[in-house]
Amino acid sequence: MDTLYGLFIAPFADFGFMQRALVGSLMLSLGACPIGVFLMLRRMSLSGDAMAHAILPGAAAGFLFYGLEILPMTIGGLIAGVIVALGAGAVSRFTIQREDASMAAFYLISLAIGVLMVSIRGSSVDLMHVLFGTVLALNDEALTLIGGIVVVTLVSLAIFWRALVAECLDPLFLRSVSRLGSPVHFIFLGLVVLNLVGGFQALGTLLSVGLMMLPAAAARFWTARVEPMCVLAVLIGFASCVAGLLLSYHASLPSGPAIILSAGVVYFASILFGTRGILRARIIHHRHRTA
Amino acid sequence: MTNTCLTFRDLTLGYGSHPAIHHLDGTIRKGSLTAVVGANGSGKSTLMKGIVGVLKPMAGEVIRAPGVRAAYLPQQSELDRSFPARVVDLVSLGLWPRRGLLGRYTREDRDDVSKALMAVGLGGFEKRPIDTLSGGQLQRTLFARVLLQDADLILLDEPFNAVDAKTVGDLIALIKHWHGEERTIMVVVHDLDLVRQNFPETLLLARQPIAWGETRETLKPENLLRARRFHEAWEENAPWCEPGEDAHGHGHDHDHHDHHHGVGPRAA
Numbered sequence: 001m002d003t004l005y006g007l008f009i010a011p012f013a014d015f016g017f018m019q020r021a022l023v024g025s026l027m028l029s030l031g032a033c034p035i036g037v038f039l040m041l042r043r044m045s046l047s048g049d050a051m052a053h054a055i056l057p058g059a060a061a062g063f064l065f066y067g068l069e070i071l072p073m074t075i076g077g078l079i080a081g082v083i084v085a086l087g088a089g090a091v092s093r094f095t096i097q098r099e100d101a102s103m104a105a106f107y108l109i110s111l112a113i114g115v116l117m118v119s120i121r122g123s124s125v126d127l128m129h130v131l132f133g134t135v136l137a138l139n140d141e142a143l144t145l146i147g148g149i150v151v152v153t154l155v156s157l158a159i160f161w162r163a164l165v166a167e168c169l170d171p172l173f174l175r176s177v178s179r180l181g182s183p184v185h186f187i188f189l190g191l192v193v194l195n196l197v198g199g200f201q202a203l204g205t206l207l208s209v210g211l212m213m214l215p216a217a218a219a220r221f222w223t224a225r226v227e228p229m230c231v232l233a234v235l236i237g238f239a240s241c242v243a244g245l246l247l248s249y250h251a252s253l254p255s256g257p258a259i260i261l262s263a264g265v266v267y268f269a270s271i272l273f274g275t276r277g278i279l280r281a282r283i284i285h286h287r288h289r290t291a
Numbered sequence: 292m293t294n295t296c297l298t299f300r301d302l303t304l305g306y307g308s309h310p311a312i313h314h315l316d317g318t319i320r321k322g323s324l325t326a327v328v329g330a331n332g333s334g335k336s337t338l339m340k341g342i343v344g345v346l347k348p349m350a351g352e353v354i355r356a357p358g359v360r361a362a363y364l365p366q367q368s369e370l371d372r373s374f375p376a377r378v379v380d381l382v383s384l385g386l387w388p389r390r391g392l393l394g395r396y397t398r399e400d401r402d403d404v405s406k407a408l409m410a411v412g413l414g415g416f417e418k419r420p421i422d423t424l425s426g427g428q429l430q431r432t433l434f435a436r437v438l439l440q441d442a443d444l445i446l447l448d449e450p451f452n453a454v455d456a457k458t459v460g461d462l463i464a465l466i467k468h469w470h471g472e473e474r475t476i477m478v479v480v481h482d483l484d485l486v487r488q489n490f491p492e493t494l495l496l497a498r499q500p501i502a503w504g505e506t507r508e509t510l511k512p513e514n515l516l517r518a519r520r521f522h523e524a525w526e527e528n529a530p531w532c533e534p535g536e537d538a539h540g541h542g543h544d545h546d547h548h549d550h551h552h553g554v555g556p557r558a559a
Binding site for chain 1: 343344345361362363365370371374376377380381384387388391393420436440
């Protein structure tokens with residue numbers, strides 16, 4: 001019993017920074033994982049990745065002017081993310097170029113600007129901090145920010161749920177009954193940026209997209225409906241955060257990658273053992289019904 | 292005119308600078324059942340998109356009678372079949388006009404969904420994931436959604452593609468049922484025999500209306516021949532259509548067979 005307590009509870013009970021890390025990362029999962037499910041269902045999984053890179057110059061600009069402060073970096077990241085999302089969207093809408101190409105162009109330019117800006121001011125340690133985050137150093141400000149983002153995300157999802165599902169399932173139908181199609185798309189992109197920005201303090205710009213996409217991708221193997229998929233993604237996110245933090249504590253590993261790798265383990269397990277995974281589909285289907 | 296559902300006024304619809312529907316004038320009567328026929332590229336789907344408002348007119352306008360709600364079944368649905376949804380989720384989208392974004396679905400709504408599925412012969416399919424449906428079953432599911440929309444104006448774009456003979460019969464019966472309920476229906480169809488048997492009125496399109504009116508008259512061999520001569524391709528250097536000179540060649544050279552009387556549809 002004591003060993004179990006020592007393994008699973010004590011790290012969180014004894015250390016304030018572990019509690020903060022836990023609260024922050026759990027809140028992040030609550031908002032980011034359902035967003036990830038919709039990104040995946042809209043075949044925009046890699047757009048999330050691109051957006052995560054695109055946030056960097058904004059965060060870097062905040063860092064350049066105000067040092068390692070959460071609020072300027074967040075607002076900067078938000079602005080950069082919105083510019084890239086709208087810019088790439090506009091290019092694909094008004095020219096012959098598709099959104100994947102314009103998104104790639106925009107985020108690569110954005111990333112280069114970001115790295116340039118960080119290198120002007122700081123050392124590579126700072127760059128590492130921006131890129132990979134420090135979940136173990138979340139302050140009150142950061143926790144409040146993440147909490148606010150989660151609330152905004154969940155409320156928006158609840159309000160626009162039906163439109164978002166319709167926009168994914170049958171966009172032309174939605175256009176024929178309502179004008180919400182385009183607004184919903186942009187609101188959704190806004191939520192993506194918001195959650196990535198929320199994640200970068202804890203996990204960094206590169207890994208925050210991991211907490212968004214991996215639980216969603218894993219949940220896809222277990223259910224054929226959106227609502228349970230979102231719930232399951234959140235639960236997988238929770239489990240990954242707890243497991244990742246414990247791993248990082250006991251094995252002295254960096255916490256961000258540990259969380260993402262835990263989610264990666266769940267993902268691979270889901271590929272194999274999910275109700276819609278490989279084993280069930282390939283091996284265990286000797287029996288079938290007559291109709 | 293109180294019994295007009297749709298009025299086309301000098302309607303031009305198209306893509307880029309090229310018209311797919313060119314200076315269409317005319318009306319669709321309330322409660323009418325019209326087949327829209329024509330060769331590939333003759334503007335049938337474009338007209339549907341123009342009516343439902345998905346495509347904005349290049350010139351002219353479509354006027355809907357006040358209060359008329361449209362339901363639209365597109366030819367190329369943008370439906371994502373890999374989306375994790377069940378039949379009931381897809382059909383329930385048809386409740387949108389009734390419940391909108393935030394309205395709660397009531398027990399009555401759920402009963403209506405079941406009834407709509409029954410009406411298209413898919414009773415008990417509620418829980419099926421949509422990626423397990425056959426093409427014809429999916430088409431019937433979409434019909435159930437149209438049914439649920441409870442619209443006054445129903446636009447169906449090639450609803451019988453890839454549908455077996457029995458299902459075509461079922462769907463025709465449903466369309467006739469709607470017709471009996473005084474709904475206004477326009478259907479894009481390719482099978483002329485089907486049109487002759489089931490549709491009282493027909494619009495024969497070839498970018499402009501070749502003939503428009505009672506089906507038997509419209510589908511006369513000389514009209515069909517004229518429709519067949521229609522040149523599908525765009526011409527990059529086609530002259531610009533200037534206001535004032537668009538009167539010629541848009542129906543005024545029709546022979547007398549095209550003309551008929553009364554307030555109903557007419558050749559432009």
